[in-house]
Structure formats: structure tokens, C-alpha cells
Amino acid sequence: MTKMKKTEFRPDDFVVYPAHGVGKIISIEEQEIAGLRLELFVISFEKDKMTLRVPTHKAVDIGMRGLSSPDVVTKALETLKGKAKVKRAMWSRRAQEYEQKINSGDLLSIAEVVRDLHRADDQREQSYSERQLYEAALERLTREVAAVSGTDEAGAAKKVDEVLVGRAA
Incomplete structure (x- = not known):
């Protein structure tokens, strides 16, 4: 894999920052x-009302990336259709693994968390921490699906939800 040049990202580009999900570069x-003297990407995470400044020379090293390609989004949605894979490990250990997947910034890993923690209406209740992780993963997935497909978050959420509900049938 070739090293990306710092000019890879430009103002108005949507990027994925591992620990925060989809943001938009507003300036350099x-x-x-x-x-x-440092050159910094100024990234806005509008939904979280947060602005992040990332040194341009460090962006790639910390895992900042462009949006996934449409076929990666398709694969992520396919992942949601799979059967939940829940390890028999203690919850604290699993929660840690889910958190790492969410913060990896990798769309397929995030989709796995959504798949594994999704509950149909007739299934047992989720604990508070399960619900928090599920919602964090779902939000990351939905935001990236929305950004890649150029739709709003509501439209993307509906699409993701249809896949999740459809798999139970």
C-alpha cells in the first residue's frame, strides 16, 4: 500500500475519523x-457539535480515511443480514471488543457490532451498556451510509433498519 500524500484530503471532503465517525473537513x-508550525485539518462533526484539528501529516497514521466505497457499504449491509455471532465470553470482555470495533473506524467491523447487538422486538431486553454500544455502532454505520449514498440520515437509517428487520423474517 502506498503512503497517501497529505493532499489526499481537501476542504468539503467527508472523512471518517476512527474514534468519532463521519466528519467534514471545513478547512486546512x-x-x-x-x-x-503545523498544518491542520479542521474537521467538523456537526451532529456532535464538535470540531477537531488533526495535523495533516498524522491523519493517515491515526487511521483517518475517506468514505467507504459503495461496494464496501453494500458488504456492510450484507453483514447485517448474517446471523449474530455472540461469543460466550463475559460481557465486560465482549463489550471491550465491540468498543474496539466501533472505534476502529472500519465499516465492516462496525456492521458486525450492529448485527451482533441488534434485538428484534420479541427478543430479550438489552442491558443499558449493550444498548449504548448498539446505538453508537448504528449511528456510525448510518452516518457513513448516508454520506456515501448522498441521502440524509433518516433515509439511511430506514435502509439499515429494513435490512435488520428483514433478516429476522
């Missing part, structure tokens, strides 16, 4: 930090 600015 220079700042002096501890005597060094």
Missing part, C-alpha cells in the same frame, strides 16, 4: 504549536 489551517 496553519498553527504554531510549541514553536512548530
Whole structure:
């Protein structure tokens, strides 16, 4: 794999930042930090009302990436149709693994978490922490599906939901 040049990302590009999901580069600015001049991507996560500044030379190393291709989105939606794979490990261990998958920024890993934690209406209740992880994964997946397909989040959520509900049938 070739090293991406820092010019790979431009203002107005949607990017995926591993720990926060889909954001939009609003500008590239220079700042002096501890005597060094740094070029920074200014990334807005509108839904979280958060702005992040990422040194351009570190972006790729920390796992920042462009949006997934439409076929990766298709694969992620296919993943949702699969049967939930729930290990018999203690919840704390599984929760940790789910959290790592969510924060990996990898769409297929995020889809696995959604699949594994999804509950149909007739299934047992989710614990609070299960619900939190499920919703975090679902939100990341939905935002990226929306950004890639150019639809709004509501439309993407409906699409994801249809796949999840359809698999139970």
C-alpha cells in the first residue's frame, strides 16, 4: 500500500475519523504549536457539535480515511443480514471488543457490532451498556451510509433498519 500524500484530503471532503465517525473537513489551517508550525485539518462533526484539528501529516497514521466505497457499504449491509455471532465470553470482555470495533473506524467491523447487538422486538431486553454500544455502532454505520449514498440520515437509517428487520423474517 502506498503512503497517501497529505493532499489526499481537501476542504468539503467527508472523512471518517476512527474514534468519532463521519466528519467534514471545513478547512486546512496553519498553527504554531510549541514553536512548530503545523498544518491542520479542521474537521467538523456537526451532529456532535464538535470540531477537531488533526495535523495533516498524522491523519493517515491515526487511521483517518475517506468514505467507504459503495461496494464496501453494500458488504456492510450484507453483514447485517448474517446471523449474530455472540461469543460466550463475559460481557465486560465482549463489550471491550465491540468498543474496539466501533472505534476502529472500519465499516465492516462496525456492521458486525450492529448485527451482533441488534434485538428484534420479541427478543430479550438489552442491558443499558449493550444498548449504548448498539446505538453508537448504528449511528456510525448510518452516518457513513448516508454520506456515501448522498441521502440524509433518516433515509439511511430506514435502509439499515429494513435490512435488520428483514433478516429476522
